[in-house]
Amino acid sequence: MISRSPSRFCRLHETIRPYERNVSSPARAHPTNALVGPLGTSSYPLSGAGPLVGLRLAVKDNICTKSLPTTCSSKVLQDYHSPFDATVVSLLWNNGAEIVGKANCDEFGMGSLNLYSVHGPVVNPFGLQGEESAAERRSAGGSSGGSAAAVAAGLCEAALGTDTGGSVRLPASYCGVVGMKPSYGIISRWGVVSFADSLDCVGVLARDIDTTRRVHDSLAVWDHRDPTAAPPHVRTRAKRVSESALEYLKSETLAGLRIGVPREYFPSELEQSVVAPLRSLLNQLRARGATIVPVSLPSTPYALSAYYVISSAEASSNLARYDGIEYGMRVEPPPGANFTKTANVYAYTRSQGFGREVQRRILLGTYALSADAFENYFLQAQRVRKLIKADFDRVFCIPSVLNSPSSPISAGPSEGVHVLIHPSAIRTAPALPTLDSEGNPEDGTDAPTSTLDAYVQDVMTVPASLAGLPALSIPAGTGADGWPIGASVVGQWGSDELVLKVGEIIERCRGDT
Template sequence: MDLSNLTIKQAHESLKTKQFSATELARAYFDRIKDKDEEIHAYLSVTEKLALEEAAKVDAKIADGSEFGLLEGVPCAIKDNILLEGAKCTAGSKILANYAAPYDATVIRKLKKAGAIFLGKTNMDEFAMGSSTENSVFGPTKNPHDLERVPGGSSGGSAAAVAAGECVYALGSDTGGSIRQPASFCGVVGLKPTYGAVSRYGVMAMASSLDQIGPLAKTVEDCKTVFDAIKGKDARDATSASPTTDYRPPTTDKLKIGLPEEYFAKGLDPEVEKLVKGAIGKLAKQGARVEEISLPHSEYALACYYIIMASEVSANLARFDGIKYGESSINNKQLTTNNLLDVYLTSRGQYLGAEVRRRIMLGTYSLSSGYYDAYYLRAQKVRAKISQDFKQAFAKVDLIMTPVAPTTAFKIGEKIDDPVTMYLSDIYTVPVNMAGAPALAMPVGKIGKLPVGLQIIGPHFSEELIFQAAQTIEDMLE
């Protein structure tokens, strides 16, 4: 039996019927990581001791004949900006190369309660800043479908680990597309939940008004299972929320789907468009009504995002200064530090990567006296317009469907020296974060050997409807 292709449900049933133990399952995944990960580089560190200890507890429970949950004994991977107590948490940065998490993030606490087995921490763009996982100081992750191509970013390690069968599911974070774009490039399912649906407590903040933790999995059903385990209001995160009303999703035959004209315009690969529209057509065959809509302010989303996100980055990353957090130039005898300012400047200059420094400088400039109104304030006004566009669209349709990215995965090194071209790979995902809406990426076919993803966007707290539509498409594509 090939254990690397198991879904959560299959793993659960096999544990239940004692086809293998939780310990054997965990060991099989560690063997797979040892065998495959040298070429893929999805993991930054593995937590074998912790995983085998937890697996032994699950085995004892099964031996007792006790009831055990769907996620108990099922191995998963965690993006390296989410705190797992006692494990290294580097956020892909040299400044945190030796940082160990002092406590568990809320999502980790919830998964521990559900009996999850943590295999290790996955690679990512430094502090989640990037769209290719090439900005990791520990080297790039490779796409399991083509080792010369990127897995997407910034949650590239998590997406690649799921796609390569190096875990059953994984957690990532999404600030402007960092779950959905790698899910699309690697051919897995990834959900960016409604802003506030999942607690951010214990995730390293990049842009606090945009960040959201979500699952990456092999199937829509698995993605839903993990989301159900991690969602919910948390007293430790003031921005977390629970839906105020019971959302009753319409059935597929009564579904109204909007296709925004701005997302099917110049720049979209015709082959990607064909596969995406083909998948949407399958819902139409089930009776869903498809109509063209407009999200007129989406064209400004990327420009606004890079001002708002960079501004929040400049504030959030101020703590990594060699004194409060992170590696310090004081410990480096080759660097001259005569005073506290020297320590700050040399620590940040030496241990933060180029993309992180670029965004800190851009954000600091946008917030500086004399430029605040021209940049940051104006960007926030346009953000309100983008949210309004989505609100008006959802008054007419139930779901919006678009491509996840304009192209399939690009080659490693192809865009790394041109930041603007790299930023454009998030053009279809960024507006969703600006509006705080939920969106799911799922595979709908391949161009050659490279996967193509469909993005399903819903109103706030409509994850149930998104999963329902995605499940229908997944069933029909099979």
Template structure:
């Protein structure tokens, strides 16, 4: 027998999902009740948790929202899924997403778009007022916002947790790269992919991070234990008196380059009020410069696409993925089998990025595109290191490793260039995914992804007006980011922002 509150959440998920498309699959209420009776009594005992459909699970299919994997069920659980179960969480559904994580709107899904439930009213897909949930983790954000789970796992390669969190008015954390295990997560871009966490309250994000953060020998990108030990040392070196109500002496930088021409004025009143609230709690605000920021988006798409072309090469209809049956008879046509399987199995956005990535890795383009993008990435990392007070815990201490006494502890900026776009803009047949705007939506998120830093999008009110047809009353998020390993401090300030808007 399930508790009444949990029963209501499970029933609501089944009832509302045909309209929201937040989930790609759901456990039956009977299976959830069985899991509840068997769940360990850990810190998440009985908590309904949804998992993005990019993490392997034994109880539900793992599809990455792609036709290529529509019939796949994993024989094992991803490490983060296993740790959730050990903490007592009830994983009752897999959430919708852009196919293989490639997109910012959740329109590139084999299961159709997840709708944003967080505005003034919940529209239908065919309505002109329906809004996207954001991507690629749109299903996770929509499920949390609609109360269909308390916590959701997401993933974040270039903003895929923080952008939908901002659009749907929930908290979304991209932890420091390597802090959470990626074993059992279908790879998009391995040097960028992170496990993300979403919840309505920052406190639930913190609890989940504590459950999931541990070294995993199965993941070659897992941060080593000595770096994790240095995180604790850095936490101790910062003021232990900072709380959500007292931030005296905390230095927060506002990057000048993040206020792009594309930034909508509708998000600025909420951002300014957030800054005023932090100042009232004792935080010291200052302008900082990250001059390479305008180069980040281009570098990101070169690097992410190049890594995707390598990671997704395994899905050829022979080793992995759906096979084009009309091509499978003659071994002499193996190349045709690969081509047909990938053409039929991958959606248009995935095909586009794979072609871009393959070209970037080609002999004639490698130096001009891939290597240049790597140089930009290193430049961005060095710029972030130069503005933070503490050095990165990833760097072993030495005589040359010193604190920057004039630096900041965190940075803050709007999470997105505007509120959630309409699913189908009025008076046009185009969608946010079919224009160049779909690639600029993550402009404020990819710099810290390239640097591997933690970032938290936290709700900061709603949009103020109707500029550019964006509408009034849709969620606005602000993003707090810090040095690698400063996740706890980022969450602490996130709670301060959250408290200011209650």
């Protein structure tokens, strides 16, 4: 009875073999620290056919690759080799892309500055241009900082990231590249290491909209292995309801296109220098015939808290699998250790394997799920999430096909908008703190107040994540310090094509100036 066949236990262990770290790899030596581990070119020979031929891509290190290690930038998975490729990786490969390597990120995707990584922080390539003496070390944003930096530094044309609360859009904004978080369920999560399953999305970062679209379209296919993937008929319905809006964009003028500007996305934390470029962008769109409509999403101020409760709760459940028994790092308990509880054994591995930020979120999430706090934290956050979704449904004229899984789809408000535009981040890229020998920021940026400051970076991006909406960050000029800022385009669920189309128009507007 004990073991009639090799258990899952054994099978998992067989798949784990230490990889040989190629320390001399040129990608690792790059001053941005964007790519980690060995180079991928040798392991992924070109397939030579498909729409992505000629594109070099980096893949965020929390997406499983068979031929390259998948560390999630965590010590606990530092030597982990996935036995299979994520669906998105197979799709890239099958469509002819070249995979150049794995991109640095915040540990398990938790962070907004790409600071918390076993591979060290990612440096924003924007400050590394020109003379070395003039180099300015700023954050590339997180958690997909390596993906954004690799694209910005020209190490690849595009990169895959993951976006749980803004992890694609924020680094895209800081690094001055395009970052697309598709609608939740459009791109397969099979093989993507879970952080918060109800929020996690695979996203695309690239130099321009055209490349972003090429990659996005190759990946946006239904995958039966992802139980949360939107089934084909839902995709078709979503496409149909946003068709009329796409009609407006075919003509030279944008007459008929209604763009909403949510007033709650200009909070006190927002740097004033971010507003001016956005205003000029909106003026350009208006000049081309679009109608700019001020709208209100009143639940926005509660989004950040709800996001951190929900994402941490899900993370605490997901990360319970790193216990030093199944796979990844194992720290043997010292002789004489207390074995009376299994948790005592896990504690050694988890204390050493997880970084400070991951530990912080696990504790936060564990608390939110405890019997005493469940109602006031977890359930309350779920209610806020519903309100946020309802806010969006109220302002979009395109109805959500998810609200009415069977026809007929009730039409959205006739006065509603097609897309929303708002700043992607509250500021330009912040400076990187210097770290002490243990990897902790020296200047006290790990103090509680500063942790909250870091969380505030996500204030503009989490509402679309909570609602599962497509959101695109596109370069929109520079702030007062001359560093890039991004504008975000958010659409109704499933109108990814419309969002990319509006992004293309913005790209054209910027080209005109």
